Amino acid sequence: MHKITGSLGFALAVGFLSCLFGAGQVRAQALSHFPDPIFHDGYNGFASTGTANVRADDAARFLAQATFGPTDADIASVRSLGYVGWLNQQFAATPTYEITDRPGKVNSAYLNWVQNVLQEDVGQNNRQEAWFQGALGGKDPQFPTNASYNHTDQLRQRVAFALSEILVISDQNPTLAGYARGMAAYYDLLIKNAFGNYRQLLQDVTVSPAMGEYLNTVGNRRADLSQNVHPDENYGREVNQLFGVGLVLLNLDGTPQLDGNGKPIPTYGQDTITNFAHVFTGWNWADCDKNYDYPNNAPPVWNGTYSDHFTDCFSPYQEPDAFLKPMIAFDVVNYPDPGDPSYHDNGTDAVNDFAHKQLLYYSGAAMSAGESSPGTLGPGGSAASDLAFALDNIFNHPNVAPFIAKQLIMRLVTSNPTPAYVARVAKIFNDNRASSTQLQAVVQAILLDPEARYGQFHNPESFGKLREPLLTLTHFWRAMGAQHKCGNNIAATGNSSASLYANQPYRYAGYGTAWSTGQSYAWGVGVHQAALDAPTVFNFFKPSFVPSGEMSTRGMVGPEFQIATDSIVASTNNTFASYALYGNYDLAATCDPSDDFGDVMVNYAQDKALAGSANGGSADPSDRLVDAYNIRFMSGQMSPFMRDQLVSYLNTIDSTWDRPNGTDWRLLRVYRALYLVLTSPEYMVQK
């Protein structure tokens, strides 16, 4: 276990104190915009697995990095377990899958339940519902009274979401848009491997039919020069550029290596990509092999008349479940089928193949027997063995550790990590290359690193990351006890055209969810972001995005600012105006019987007692509410200035504000406090 020694903790404390005193004189005027400079001794809880006495604000800050938003309950959990104890609990938590049933529990996964029990046609909205089950956690809609089905794997879900922003597929692809279940299966493999080995993750991603469809590996074939046809380069390019090694050679600390002229050095050339393209050939849908009935591994149900199933097979239109199975290599025996090797470039066709495929060249790169150049794949392999060689070639490149480690740090902790932080995590990545829990070690290293825990003191002006709009929504819903409520139970009809939602508690369903997430780009509301809904393979934002103005001058990146556009900041604001400011979607409200769908409702009443205990006004001040939200939403980092703004305003609300409809003035304090916090620049930067 990664232990922080007492002396390191001492050194950190001393460093912090000198920093604090150095800045003290600047801050000693009026009300500071810096967080309250209280001395934090969070390192007490650092390596402890027992009763750790983690401060509430430190626990909340840790959870902001490790979950979809702190709740009071999780804060209490971290305080009692300590960071490492909580991490170990998370590493052991049962994964929440979207479409993968628990062993022996048919239809236990949300989308299988929806499809097979509720008998609804699963679409992209249902996939988002499934995502919210994991992202928000809590009870399962199918088993609301069985705690063993509660969703408690926050860290795994959070890491899977981060991976989904690196290894991108999207329902904005027209084909994938129609196959929500296939996309859910892809997300499940990210969940499965979130604490696993990155090489295995690359393997699963590469042979996933959803990725195969998105980046054109499905049906990719060896060259046919008589037709001037060549293998598609889409996957060969992006698996290197985005999932593997990146464009330029990196040092272990993530900084680019420079040549003699001070220029970055490309990691590969176009010829490398072309060679990878020739490797990723000969794969297709699991049921395109005419002799293979994959569900039963049995003789075919195929009655078609195609003569050439590799090039004519449009599997998902015949058998959508093919999206749930890995693609198959056509050159091997699946069932009593001799296989068809004619679509994979294995280097043996003197006209159409590359006999010697030079993949990534680097010191120590493996090469086939008989080859002389590191990273060269020789002839005679199979589609599967050649693919494995290519993925090994990528995975073993020294760039992968800093390239992936830095992006995971940026997704969870801070946009501009120091090179030393990147190097520490990259080393853990490398040290655990052979481990089946490689990413678990990486995630732990990211979250327990001194910079993750103390960076806000070391670099108070530049530490942190802009919160993604979707993550502000999950944070709000988690922190405010949201549940799906209302709507009418539509009896299962067995009619696959039925599209109404059967209402269940804890189902983050339907139109309200879609309204709030990615499908509402033209409506002026919504957060414009949903899982696996990025506009391109380059995600919602690029890791290299530099916001204009001060961050540009300082040479800082701010990926999430790419979606902090004039229109999206306004519509995200409007989402919180609708939810929080106006107190809409109150869990305590009476359901409208004509509302078939229901919506996600928020438990405002849970904070009513915090908002006041007498008649309001300055005699019954709002301090407790503001302080609670400071912890729950802002990890105790609300500046004295902001706290004063909130308290001063909220104190003006008193019992004369009670509304004719019965809305208590204390709820008005809750509404206004939530809105002002969730839209504030101080909240929007997780730091």
Add this chain to the structure above:
Amino acid sequence: MGYDRRKFIRDTLSAALGGASLYSAFGQMQLLQAAVRSNYRFAAGDYKALVCVFLYGGNDSFNTVVPYTQAAFNGFYGSGGVRPQLALNRAQMASTVLNAPGGGTGSPGDGIQYALNPTMAPQAIPGDATNKSADLASVFNAGRAAVVANLGTLVRPTTQADYQSDNYALPPQLFSHSDQSNYWQSSPPSNLPVTGWGGRLADMVAGVNPPGTPILLAVNGGDIYTRGQDVNAYDMSSDSATTVNFLGYGNAGNGSGLCDPAGAYDPGAVAAFCNLQAAGAQANVLERTFANSMGHSIATAGIINGALAGAPAFNAHDQFPDALSTNYDLDTQLQTVAKLIWAAATNQPGYSGLSRQVFFVSTGGYDTHSDEIASHGDTLPLLSRSLAGFYNALNSVGLADKATAFTCSDFGRTMTSNDGGTDHGWGSHHFVVGGAVNGGKFYGNGCGFSGASGNFGLVMPSLINPNVENSSTGYSQNLNDAGDGYGRIIPTTAVDQYAATLAKWFGITDSDIGLVFPNLGNFSTKYLGFV
């Protein structure tokens, strides 16, 4: 032209501020703009707008502008030709043939007649039995659209031999979507911070426009193109500006969009909101940056929606008919741009005094790795009727010569196919549309189908054609090469030349053009003359 624009800005700024840091206070930014803007004076009523139409994914322009002359068509699409698997239906192209104005072949000088992809023909309009939609070939044939052939990212003129030689300056990361779309939009991306040439043009003319009214607008999403050194783009939805609802509520519906608690239903809440959002005071750089985004959004939305409110609908059958509207894609975006141009050119209240504006619109679906014929059937009709509809809309109110729209895309695509689709290439053809365009013509070095038979008749070419893996088999060098073959076309005209031509029309002086396009001096011809 080695003069670095960033250095120019910094030098000017340092002179003005005595070396104070660039962003130490907002007020100093105003000084910076003043230093730049003093160059330009435009007469009253001299309004111009540049509209960049970005086609994300890398359009296969070689299946967009295609040879129509029978022999060239056969050589391109026939058996043994360049693209037998991507063949279009020649008979269907009768209504998309490109004629020269007043007749003639409309050829780029190679004696070959060209046509647009047949899906770009006029479209039927649901519910309208009489009329069809606007189309690009008609605008070309009316002399108000031009084709600029084989454009691409270049640092300097590049031959095949140059490409193959070591240490020749090339755009970094050719064939990569992100890098090449960035290069197209920034040209070059090497100066830090990276700015786009749309943004730099806006910087140059910021001074002749009223402060506060946006002159750089991204409709449905911005990109590097809309990043100025000084000017921030306003980033709006396809059909309107998104307002911060709370403020309308707080201001009791006065709709000003300003953070003003006076008269609000709940002035205390508005005051607290505005105080928390006030840009500049926050302790953390990211907080300040976010506050700037919110402040910019709040200050600008009302101005835009006010300008849109009084504009013509531009929904006639040959403009943007409602029955064909996508509601958010390229047609809606260009309809919105036409409205904003109308509002500026007619000096609508709250939107008056503008003399130059830069717009960016975009659409996707052009990364046609597979099923290209079908994909083009979705994207190209929209492109054709949107560009033509934009021209027709402005022409209907006598403003056609005020705006020039032009296409850009990540890159062209390979001449070869990968079984139904094409891969990332380099050079590609583009369209320029507007009342000021010297249209009905081809510019650049030809679309190129009169070349040697050994090169499939291509002249544009410079097919990259380096080291040969399988030379012993006797196959053409172009056919299967692990190097850079596959029919990737080296551009013969640079993005900088294309952009500089547009910038000259926009009013940028010859002495300033090198500030905007530092590599332009590497090319012997600065301006192509299409507008």
